[in-house]
Amino acid sequence: MNIIAVSNRKGGAGKTTTAVNLAAEFSASGNRTLLIDMDSQGHCSVGLGIKEIQKGKTIHSLFRDNTISLNNLIIPTSFENLDLIPADPLFNHGKGNLSPYLLKEAIQRDSVLKHYNIILIDTPPSLDTLLVNALVTADKVLIPFVPHQLSYEGIKQLIRSLYPIMLKENPNLRILGFLPTMASDRMKFHIKIKGKVGEKFGDAKLLPPIHNSVKLAEAFAAGKPIRNYAPKSRGSKDYRITANKILEIISN
Numbered sequence: 001m002n003i004i005a006v007s008n009r010k011g012g013a014g015k016t017t018t019a020v021n022l023a024a025e026f027s028a029s030g031n032r033t034l035l036i037d038m039d040s041q042g043h044c045s046v047g048l049g050i051k052e053i054q055k056g057k058t059i060h061s062l063f064r065d066n067t068i069s070l071n072n073l074i075i076p077t078s079f080e081n082l083d084l085i086p087a088d089p090l091f092n093h094g095k096g097n098l099s100p101y102l103l104k105e106a107i108q109r110d111s112v113l114k115h116y117n118i119i120l121i122d123t124p125p126s127l128d129t130l131l132v133n134a135l136v137t138a139d140k141v142l143i144p145f146v147p148h149q150l151s152y153e154g155i156k157q158l159i160r161s162l163y164p165i166m167l168k169e170n171p172n173l174r175i176l177g178f179l180p181t182m183a184s185d186r187m188k189f190h191i192k193i194k195g196k197v198g199e200k201f202g203d204a205k206l207l208p209p210i211h212n213s214v215k216l217a218e219a220f221a222a223g224k225p226i227r228n229y230a231p232k233s234r235g236s237k238d239y240r241i242t243a244n245k246i247l248e249i250i251s252n
């Protein structure tokens, strides 16, 4: 099973940029990939250039009516091997007391895994049932973080939310890795925070960094993964290296 939740309780950590660009890399290397956007900010659609979302055909529809089939929510993208279940920008994250198993059960019931090698789930920064659903469904969690002083707090908060889930609802969940984003090789505190994460969780869990690159923000605004928008840029090279590293880890 390769269901990867991209998560960090800190907002603006590079979760969506990472989910979109890794999905693009995985699919380009021949892996049938499904990206699920659990965050009602709906940014995955933006990053993939999808402008119109049909009402009632979003992942949030499942949280309103759990009999709905995921297969009816999947939309193709203009990138080969890459499909998306978009988010509903009108979904109210705070609402309701929903089962943490809704997404997991729907994926099993609708045999979604049969069609894909990798499912990536982009998650909201808030701790709500949607984030819990993502973490209960995934077997791996990827944690992007900006290596600045405060980032360690977001990681600690996420780990605090992970442990009870690993003990109760999802004992199969593992940390795939920590991914430094918007990183600088020159700034001393970036190097220091990366070192601290490596010390705490093991150097093997520290993935090759994604450097700060304005092209990544531009690509997002243009609705294209970086590998299509600026294939020769540093951001493109970084995501390719990270994607290959992740493919190597998950194939072992």
Ligand SMILES: Nc1ncnc2c1ncn2[C@@H]1O[C@H](COP(=O)(O)OP(=O)(O)OP(=O)(O)O)[C@@H](O)[C@H]1O
Residues within 6 Å of the ligand: 010, 011, 012, 013, 014, 015, 016, 017, 018, 039, 041, 043, 123, 124, 125, 181, 182, 183, 210, 211, 212, 213, 214, 216, 217, 218, 220, 235
């Ligand atoms: N490596 C990078 N270099 C420069 N800018 C980046 C990089 N990664 C992401 N950004 C920009 O930083 C901002 C936040 O990134 P992103 O939306 O991916 O974070 P997020 O964790 O998904 O945020 P949220 O918690 O709101 O969902 C965006 O404007 C994005 O374009």
Ligand SMILES: [Mg+2]
Residues within 6 Å of the ligand: 015, 016, 017, 039, 041, 043, 123
């Ligand atoms: Mg996001």
